[in-house]
Amino acid sequence: MITLQGVEKHYGDYHALRGINLDIQAGEFFSLLGPSGCGKTTLLRTIAGFEDVTDGTVTIDGQPMANVPANRRPTNMVFQSYAIFPHLNVAQNVAFGLRRRKDLNAAARNTLVEDALDMVGLDGYGKRAAHALSGGQRQRVALARALILKPKVLLLDEPLSALDKKLREQMQSELRRLQRQVGITFILVTHDQEEALIMSDRIAVMFEGQIAQLADPQTLYRRPISRQVGEFIGVMNILPAEVKIAVGARIAVDVAGLGPVMLTPDQCPAGAKTGQTHVGIRPETMAIAFENDTDTGNLIDGQVEEVAYYGDMTYYDVRLQNIERPVTISMKNLVGRHVLQRGEKTKVRWDERSLVLFKQ
Numbered sequence: 257m258i259t260l261q262g263v264e265k266h267y268g269d270y271h272a273l274r275g276i277n278l279d280i281q282a283g284e285f286f287s288l289l290g291p292s293g294c295g296k297t298t299l300l301r302t303i304a305g306f307e308d309v310t311d312g313t314v315t316i317d318g319q320p321m322a323n324v325p326a327n328r329r330p331t332n333m334v335f336q337s338y339a340i341f342p343h344l345n346v347a348q349n350v351a352f353g354l355r356r357r358k359d360l361n362a363a364a365r366n367t368l369v370e371d372a373l374d375m376v377g378l379d380g381y382g383k384r385a386a387h388a389l390s391g392g393q394r395q396r397v398a399l400a401r402a403l404i405l406k407p408k409v410l411l412l413d414e415p416l417s418a419l420d421k422k423l424r425e426q427m428q429s430e431l432r433r434l435q436r437q438v439g440i441t442f443i444l445v446t447h448d449q450e451e452a453l454i455m456s457d458r459i460a461v462m463f464e465g466q467i468a469q470l471a472d473p474q475t476l477y478r479r480p481i482s483r484q485v486g487e488f489i490g491v492m493n494i495l496p497a498e499v500k501i502a503v504g505a506r507i508a509v510d511v512a513g514l515g516p517v518m519l520t521p522d523q524c525p526a527g528a529k530t531g532q533t534h535v536g537i538r539p540e541t542m543a544i545a546f547e548n549d550t551d552t553g554n555l556i557d558g559q560v561e562e563v564a565y566y567g568d569m570t571y572y573d574v575r576l577q578n579i580e581r582p583v584t585i586s587m588k589n590l591v592g593r594h595v596l597q598r599g600e601k602t603k604v605r606w607d608e609r610s611l612v613l614f615k616q
Contacts (some may be wrong), residue, residue, distance in 0.1 A: 257282040257409060257441045258303060263312035265298055265465075272298045274465040276312070280443065282408075285435050287444045287452040290462035291488070296445045297413060299462070303443065304411050305329045317408055330408040334398045334415045340386050346373070347382035350400045372400040376434065392423045399431075403438060410435075412444045416451065428454050449489050453477060461485050481525060483534055483614045492536045493583040497613070502528045509613060511535050513576035513583070514556065517608040524613040533616045539586040541610030544572060545603035546593060558583075558604045560596050570595050574604055 258280040265273035272295050280286045288296035301307040302314060305326030314321040317330055332353075341349055350369045354360060360368070373379055376396040389397065395415055402410055412431075416424045432455050435442045446452050452459050453473040460470045469476060469485045480486035483494060500516075501508040507519045507528055521528075545555060561582045562573035570589055573582040585604065589595065596602060 257284070257317055258443075259313075259315040260299075260303075261313045261315075263299070263302060263314065264310045265295075265302060265307065266310045272465050273302070273309075276465075276467060278460065278467065278470070280441060282317075282441055283439050285432065285442045285444070285455055285457045287446060287456040287459045288462060289446055289449065289452040289459050291447060294462040295465040296447075296462050298465075300333075300411055300413055300443060300445045303409070304331055304333050331411055332402040332405055332407040332409075333411040333413065334395075334402050336414045336417055340389070340394050340397055342387045344386055345382065346378065346384045346386060346389070346397055349386055349397050350382075350404055353401055353405045368404055369400075372404040375403065375437070376400045377430070391419050392427060395419065395427060396430075399434070403434075407440065409441045409443060412442060414445055414447070416446075417448075424451075431455060453489075461488065463488075477538075479522070479612060480536065483536065486536045486612065486614070491539050491584055491586075493539065493542075494534050494536055495579060495583075496532070497535045498532050499528060499530045499613070499616075502530050507613070509535065509611075511611070513579040514554070514606060514608075517611060519608065519611060519613055523609075523611055525615045528613060529616070531616050534614050536612045536614065537583075537606065537610050539571065539584045541607060542583065542585045543605045544574075544585060544587055544596065545605045553605045553607055555603050555605055558602050560598055560600045560602060563596065563598055565589075565595060572596060574602065576604065 260276050260278040263273055263276040276299060288299060290296050298307060302309050305321065305324060321329060347369050350372055351365055354365055354368065369382060373381060376399050378393065378396050378400065416427050419427060428451055444455065456473055458470065458472055459476055460467045461476065462468065463484060469481050477489055480489060486492040487494065495514065496512040498510045499507065500510055505521055507524050508516065509519055510516050556576060558574040558576050560572055561575050564571040568589060570587050572585045574585055575582045
């Protein structure tokens with residue numbers, strides 16, 4: 257559906273986009289994820305036609321978009337602010353984009369509006385005043401107004417950032433359901449890692465105007481290709497390591513705090529070589545070894561330094577031998593399992609299959 261080749265964007269001396277090459281498939285829920293200032297919104301605006309590219313090409317549905325203005329592109333955009341017109345009611349807001357359609361009479365226009373409102377769960381809200389809507393309802397109106405024009409691509413610029421946590425989680429599920437229902441390509445810009453993981457088919461992680469990694473959510477989380485990506489996506493423990501042997505399928509690594517391990521090629525960057533580096537391991541792939549625990553695996557001594565209780569989960573910062581910083585371990589709070597306290601000595605279980613080796 258969308259192809260970007262060598263896309264560059266300069267604002268004077270500032271290099272906002274640096275050689276972006278990207279293919280986005282038809283019917284895909286695609287996310288651009290990164291910290292503030294990484295270029296993700298600029299990239300979205302170049303697809304929409306609100307920004308001209310300094311160099312490179314943008315193609316949508318097989319058609320080059322050079323010199324094609326935003327209003328002529330097969331895209332529509334939902335902005336962070338929603339841009340709801342307060343002097344219009346809900347139906348008038350949704351119908352706003354149809355005002356230039358000369359082939360529609362009032363009855364046909366009303367039918368399209370009713371269908372769009374029903375699609376976003378606002379059936380019967382047509383006469384409601386825009387200023388009387390909640391944040392979630394305004395977001396749904398903005399979606400209906402964008403979808404009523406039947407774009408081939410819907411662009412979403414952090415549309416959930418203004419919502420509270422519970423409503424945001426509800427709308428994440430609603431947006432994913434809606435995308436499957438309408439079957440068009442959605443492109444979401446977000447700085448929320450969890451949001452991107454929940455909603456996306458694929459995610460492009462961006463730093464400083466470049467795509468650092470492009471992958472499906474599971475690959476991105478389990479096998480980040482760099483320390484920067486690993487630390488940005490969720491929580492990851494980073495441990496110093498030294499590669500002792502790196503020949504084909506034999507990659508022997510000595511990890512601070514954990515000891516010697518053998519890693520497989522899929523856990524390592526291409527062309528891994530001997531020398532000093534780091535490994536990453538996720539908190540949920542380590543575990544506190546409680547009494548009567550029959551699981552087998554690698555065990556090491558540790559001492560609890562900090563405890564954060566979240567109800568369903570407890571996060572422990574545990575000090576291991578020969579490391580500067582404690583590792584974070586997340587544990588489900590099962591019935592009968594007590595929560596450890598600061599200062600308690602414990603055993604930590606870990607699995608070397610969960611380790612990821614990073615480039616030197």
